[in-house]
Amino acid sequence: MKILLVGGTGLIGTSLKKELLNKGYEVHILSRRKSEDSKTFLWNNHEDYIDLKAFKGVSGIINLTGANIAEGRWTNKRKEVLYDSRILSTRLLFETIKKNKIELSFFINSSATGYYGTKKSAQIFKENDVSGSDFLAKLCVDWEKEALRFNELNIRTVIIRTGIVLTKSQGALEKMKLPIKFGILPIFGNGKHIFSWIHIDDLISIFINSITNKNFIGTYNAVAPINNTYLEFNNKIAEVLQKKVIPIKTPTFILSLVFGELAETLTNGNKINAEKLTNEGFNFKYKDLDSALSSLLSKKK
Numbered sequence: 233m234k235i236l237l238v239g240g241t242g243l244i245g246t247s248l249k250k251e252l253l254n255k256g257y258e259v260h261i262l263s264r265r266k267s268e269d270s271k272t273f274l275w276n277n278h279e280d281y282i283d284l285k286a287f288k289g290v291s292g293i294i295n296l297t298g299a300n301i302a303e304g305r306w307t308n309k310r311k312e313v314l315y316d317s318r319i320l321s322t323r324l325l326f327e328t329i330k331k332n333k334i335e336l337s338f339f340i341n342s343s344a345t346g347y348y349g350t351k352k353s354a355q356i357f358k359e360n361d362v363s364g365s366d367f368l369a370k371l372c373v374d375w376e377k378e379a380l381r382f383n384e385l386n387i388r389t390v391i392i393r394t395g396i397v398l399t400k401s402q403g404a405l406e407k408m409k410l411p412i413k414f415g416i417l418p419i420f421g422n423g424k425h426i427f428s429w430i431h432i433d434d435l436i437s438i439f440i441n442s443i444t445n446k447n448f449i450g451t452y453n454a455v456a457p458i459n460n461t462y463l464e465f466n467n468k469i470a471e472v473l474q475k476k477v478i479p480i481k482t483p484t485f486i487l488s489l490v491f492g493e494l495a496e497t498l499t500n501g502n503k504i505n506a507e508k509l510t511n512e513g514f515n516f517k518y519k520d521l522d523s524a525l526s527s528l529l530s531k532k533k
């Protein structure tokens with residue numbers, strides 16, 4: 233089976249491509265960047281351009297495209313890039329598939345748990361719960377709406393609403409472990425907010441399940457089943473790295489100065505429910521922080 237990975241050159245896409253190839257799938261990549269690889273095809277959402285050869289023989293699409301949320305201050309210009317790179321790209325994919333009557337069995341789109349917003353709540357959020365109203369929440373809502381249009385074409389559509397993805401290198405964990413290695417534990421907000429995470433191996437399995445299991449339809453929260461606070465998360469990194477740390481509180485106004493509205497996302501977070509996935513028969517390999525961080529930070533592996 234041939235799969236088209238859109239935004240397949242990034243953190244998640246690189247791991248997903250590797251696993252798909254291991255499992256015998258053929259993989260096409262749609263990228264803004266030229267490549268020597270004959271299976272990578274060009275597109276540009278600003279010019280409404282897609283190389284149609286990308287879709288040849290493809291059974292389904294996994295869309296992971298989008299400018300990095302945590303990179304840089306959220307200025308109005310940056311927000312526009314974050315928005316257009318997701319909403320306009322997904323719209324272009326939809327219009328192209330529709331116009332060219334390209335037949336697909338499935339369309340799988342990434343989204344984020346930022347959908348539920350930064351407003352403090354005791355609720356444990358499920359997929360059908362109401363979205364938040366901050367920038368990231370609205371971005372996710374509009375992105376998901378765009379992706380769900382694939383239903384109009386009778387294409388099975390799945391949305392993977394993802395928490396922070398933990399990987400061995402790059403990504404959030406690499407950034408978070410750096411100060412801890414130097415004996416500092418920076419505390420954002422009061423540290424008691426929830427930090428929703430998922431191990432990359434589990435996320436990749438969720439994407440592969442979404443391809444193979446035709447019962448996967450609609451939206452799924454992709455987070456580990458046990459919720460942890462930001463402080464628990466950081467303390468566990470220190471424990472696994474066997475580092476003694478001095479907690480240093482970072483005042484919220486400094487975070488706001490550096491990150492703009494992104495500071496809200498960094499200092500807030502609510503509990504997320506992963507039962508829809510487990511009820512569908514999905515088994516997490518990394519259910520708790522101990523096993524996840526040991527696998528990613530251990531020097532032995």
Ligand SMILES: NC(=O)c1ccc[n+]([C@@H]2O[C@H](COP(=O)([O-])OP(=O)(O)OC[C@H]3O[C@@H](n4cnc5c(N)ncnc54)[C@H](OP(=O)(O)O)[C@@H]3O)[C@@H](O)[C@H]2O)c1
Nearest residue numbers: 239241242243244263264296297298299317342394396397
């Ligand atoms: N990593 C996480 O913790 C996490 C958590 C929740 C949700 N997600 C979402 O999952 C998706 C994949 O995540 P990731 O961590 O793999 O992202 P990533 O490493 O930043 O890569 C995403 C891909 O998007 C494309 N891209 C980047 N800037 C773009 C722009 N301005 N316009 C159009 N395309 C652009 C790039 O592909 P080309 O350069 O090849 O075009 C890039 O490889 C993202 O949408 C992300 O928001 C990620």
